[in-house]
Amino acid sequence: MKIKVGVIFGGETVEHEVSIITAVQAMSYIDTDKYDIVPIYISKDRTWYTGKMLMDMDIYKDFDTLKKFAKKVVLLKKEEGFFLQSTKGLFNKKVEEIDIAFPIVHGKGVEDGSIAGYLESVGIPYVGCSMLGASLGQDKVIMKQVMGAYDLPFPKYTWFYETEYLENDTEILKNIKKIGYPVIIKPAKLGSSIGISIAKTEKDINKCIEEAIKYDNKIIVEEVIDNLLEVNCSVLGNYESCDVSATAEMLTKNDFLTYEDKYIGGAKGKMKGVKTPGKMNIGEMIIPARISKEITDEINKLAITTFNALNLSGVVRIDFLINRKTNKVYVNEPNTIPGCLSFYMWNAVGKDYKKLLDEMISLGIRDYKNNSKKVTSFSSNILSTFTGGAKGLKGMKTIKK
Numbered sequence: 001m002k003i004k005v006g007v008i009f010g011g012e013t014v015e016h017e018v019s020i021i022t023a024v025q026a027m028s029y030i031d032t033d034k035y036d037i038v039p040i041y042i043s044k045d046r047t048w049y050t051g052k053m054l055m056d057m058d059i060y061k062d063f064d065t066l067k068k069f070a071k072k073v074v075l076l077k078k079e080e081g082f083f084l085q086s087t088k089g090l091f092n093k094k095v096e097e098i099d100i101a102f103p104i105v106h107g108k109g110v111e112d113g114s115i116a117g118y119l120e121s122v123g124i125p126y127v128g129c130s131m132l133g134a135s136l137g138q139d140k141v142i143m144k145q146v147m148g149a150y151d152l153p154f155p156k157y158t159w160f161y162e163t164e165y166l167e168n169d170t171e172i173l174k175n176i177k178k179i180g181y182p183v184i185i186k187p188a189k190l191g192s193s194i195g196i197s198i199a200k201t202e203k204d205i206n207k208c209i210e211e212a213i214k215y216d217n218k219i220i221v222e223e224v225i226d227n228l229l230e231v232n233c234s235v236l237g238n239y240e241s242c243d244v245s246a247t248a249e250m251l252t253k254n255d256f257l258t259y260e261d262k263y264i265g266g267a268k269g270k271m272k273g274v275k276t277p278g279k280m281n282i283g284e285m286i287i288p289a290r291i292s293k294e295i296t297d298e299i300n301k302l303a304i305t306t307f308n309a310l311n312l313s314g315v316v317r318i319d320f321l322i323n324r325k326t327n328k329v330y331v332n333e334p335n336t337i338p339g340c341l342s343f344y345m346w347n348a349v350g351k352d353y354k355k356l357l358d359e360m361i362s363l364g365i366r367d368y369k370n371n372s373k374k375v376t377s378f379s380s381n382i383l384s385t386f387t388g389g390a391k392g393l394k395g396m397k398t399i400k401k
Contacts, residue, residue: 005098009040010043016044022337030358049073071095082098084096084097101127108189108190127361128337133336134336147306153331156223158172158221159188160218179221183199187220225330226325234303234317245351247299288348315338319333341353
């Protein structure tokens, strides 16, 4: 019997379209001899849909017109398993059964632990990072605080909330000046280079901060690394064991790798032995990166340490910044559900996309089985001996420390 895999994608996020591209591509590579694919699309108004039509990229060009052909559903746990249940009509019918969920979502509101937390509360097995790992991987400030505890190298930074900046920006601007211009300003909890800009001088900083505030209430400002070379590495596994992929040298004509570099301009995802649906872009890159064996080994070691420090699982892409002159390596950030699931870096070391997806699903099943062995609740109920109801609380004596 095949395992039913519910691929979840979309969501109310500025990375909505990127999620669709990644998910549709992944669904075209999942091994249908082993798995039945159940697409689960979350629209921008947070409505959940299912239907085989959702595996076709062309549907999303005019989804508002075509959504009437998809089925609105909710995910439920019942005694006999996990089901997508219709929300239409007088009788809510079971539409599909699911054995494991496969979130392929990007950005705030979904990738940040929201989907993982929901799936954990429902109790369904799922692929990828836990709620904790996903949350740590999304918040650029918290992740640096954790990485600092492991002595991982990262660029100098400062951070603040929107309200702090709007009420009194003097101290914030002083802290930014200590880093030294130019600086890069980012929304703390977004990905895909959205809302990011560089302030080359102090006169540029307010405009850049205001751009980032459009997307997030928490802002991070980092030093710009001189003589920049950006290199990516992917990690596959969990806390028990993990492997690293080939490195990828990212190419751009801009000061940093932009949204356009990643998804619009550049190479159209054409790689030997790998087909891509539509005009999906994976950016311009060189695999393996043109770096020494010593730096490659250092990146591999830092990637695994970062992966474990942040409680990550599944396939994660970790981005590094290198000063070409000094060869100093910095951890930039992890991407807990990377665009295209970083298949191109695994393909370069002999693991094709179908095999990668199979291993990700197997990891999710194994993690679920391991977690199921742990104590999560007690059979005893202390409330069974509690008497007096709410009135009984009035007679309780205050215990002084």
